[in-house]
Structure formats: C-alpha cells, structure tokens
Amino acid sequence: MKSLALSIALSMFAGAAHAGMTQPAEVDIDAAAGFAGGDQVTARYNADPDVYIGCGVRRFASAGGGFTAFGFCQGEDADGDVAFCNTANADLLGVIDSSGEFGYITFSWDVATGECTRIGFSNQSFYLPKKLDRN
Amino acid sequence: MLKALAALSVLQLSATAFLIARLDEANARLALAEAAIAVKQPPAAGGIAPAAVSAPAPTALSGPHGASGEILSAEAARAIIREELAAYRFAQGAPRAANAGASTGPVAPDPKKSAAMRRDFDRLLSMRNIGARDLDRYLELAAALPESERKSALSELSRAINDGRIEGRF
Numbered sequence: 001m002k003s004l005a006l007s008i009a010l011s012m013f014a015g016a017a018h019a020g021m022t023q024p025a026e027v028d029i030d031a032a033a034g035f036a037g038g039d040q041v042t043a044r045y046n047a048d049p050d051v052y053i054g055c056g057v058r059r060f061a062s063a064g065g066g067f068t069a070f071g072f073c074q075g076e077d078a079d080g081d082v083a084f085c086n087t088a089n090a091d092l093l094g095v096i097d098s099s100g101e102f103g104y105i106t107f108s109w110d111v112a113t114g115e116c117t118r119i120g121f122s123n124q125s126f127y128l129p130k131k132l133d134r135n
Numbered sequence: 136m137l138k139a140l141a142a143l144s145v146l147q148l149s150a151t152a153f154l155i156a157r158l159d160e161a162n163a164r165l166a167l168a169e170a171a172i173a174v175k176q177p178p179a180a181g182g183i184a185p186a187a188v189s190a191p192a193p194t195a196l197s198g199p200h201g202a203s204g205e206i207l208s209a210e211a212a213r214a215i216i217r218e219e220l221a222a223y224r225f226a227q228g229a230p231r232a233a234n235a236g237a238s239t240g241p242v243a244p245d246p247k248k249s250a251a252m253r254r255d256f257d258r259l260l261s262m263r264n265i266g267a268r269d270l271d272r273y274l275e276l277a278a279a280l281p282e283s284e285r286k287s288a289l290s291e292l293s294r295a296i297n298d299g300r301i302e303g304r305f
Binding site: 070082 | 270271274275277278285286289290292293294296297299302304305
C-alpha cells in the first residue's frame, strides 16, 4: 500500500516536471489606441465569463462567380473594454485563415473607421491548454 | 507509411526536375527562333535590301522533338515554343488562380439595396445584442453594395460595437 502511494506521488511529480513551459496571456484591450491581444485558452478559462478573443471570416458567393469576403476580430477583456474590427484586405484575411485553435491573437484597428490594420497569431506550445483529450 | 512518403517525395522531385528541364528547353528554342526571325525579317527602314539577305537555313534541333535529327523550320520551332510556353504558363497560373481569392467586380449603386442596408443597421441598433445570424445577414446585404458603401456599412457596425451601441460575439 505504501509503495502504491509512493508511486502515485512520484508519477504526479514526474508529470509536473515534464509539463513544459506555459505562458498565459490575459486578454488586454486598449480601445483608445485600437489594440487588442490575448491567448484563446486563457480567455476561455478566465474567471470572468465575459472575457473572450477571436477572429472569423465570412465569404459570400456572388451571382457573377466571384465572392466577397469579410474578416473580423473581436474581444473583451476583464475591464470590460470591447474590441471589434473588420477587414476585406486579402493579406489580413490570409492571416485569419492561418490561425490556430489555441494561439495568441493580436490585432489593431483604425479607431475612426473600425477597420483592422494589423492581425497576428502566434501558435506556440505554451498557449496550449493543460491537457488535450485524446480521440 | 514512411516508405510510401519517401517514394512520393522522390516522385515529386523527379516531376519538378522534368518541368525545369522542359522550361530550359523551351527557353533555348525561343532564343533560337528569335535569332532565326531576326535573320529572316527585313529591317523596317533604311537597312539592307531584302534581296541582299539570304534565306536562313533550317535549324537543326536536338532534344525530345528533334531526337531523330529532323530539321525544323523557324515556323515549326515557333509553333513548338508556343505550345511549350502555353503549357508552362497554364501549369504556373492554374494553382494561383485557384487561391487568388477573387472578389466580385464593381457593383452598380442601387438605392433599394442602400436603403435595405440602412434599415438593417437600424434593426441591429434597436436589438442591441445581436447574434451570428444577424451579422451574416448584415454582411450579406453589405456584399451587394458598391465598395465604398460596403466599407461605410462595415465601419458603422464596427464603431457601434466598439462604443457599446451594439453587442455581439460571432
């Protein structure tokens, strides 16, 4: 019984020792400057249920065979500051397309127009959640 | 699995090398044809009289199309080059066109569509808290507008969300 308890304790220690680096980034929004940043996992598991951050794209097919694409990024931090920007810029849409599921997101916007001026993602192991379930 | 991937990599490398070789060959033939045309065509003005220029001898080409040692005329060489270049341009251009993300061309102004856009914005303002379907409807209406109106409609929405008149998480 003693050895079982000891092995459980050791395995817990070993798990902690091999957890890898984590670097949570709280969602931070500076509405006056048009800046937002934060990682999705930290936002998702924040104690404040209003905190979030993310980006999305909508594409609409047109009768002529082309399409119109809209991208947007949005978030809210623990202080209640809200950020939203939109873009039809092909390069910025490309950045949104390349986003990951758990990464750090940062974006800036022109406060006067609400248009995104910068969108960035960082897909790093230290932004992953503590444990990912297997299929 | 690894063996299959390695075999695929070798196959891909071989195909790339073949394409590069074909391109080099096409370039060489283009240079030959240009040289032949330059000799055959008389200068536009003030040059040597046409009679003084001897007809160019047919050029012997080696390679896949001339492997048997056949003699190609400049005209035949031009036709081959056109075919090769067309195939090369198609191979180069096709993937890019698929990923280009082509958007719709210019859209003519339509007062009815502009009015519908305005009404929908007012609708979102009156709702205050909007969902993804509301955003999609708004964007769909915006997509039917000329670019300047579209940008204006999106700016209005962004400003309204940022200053708290509209709330929405999409």
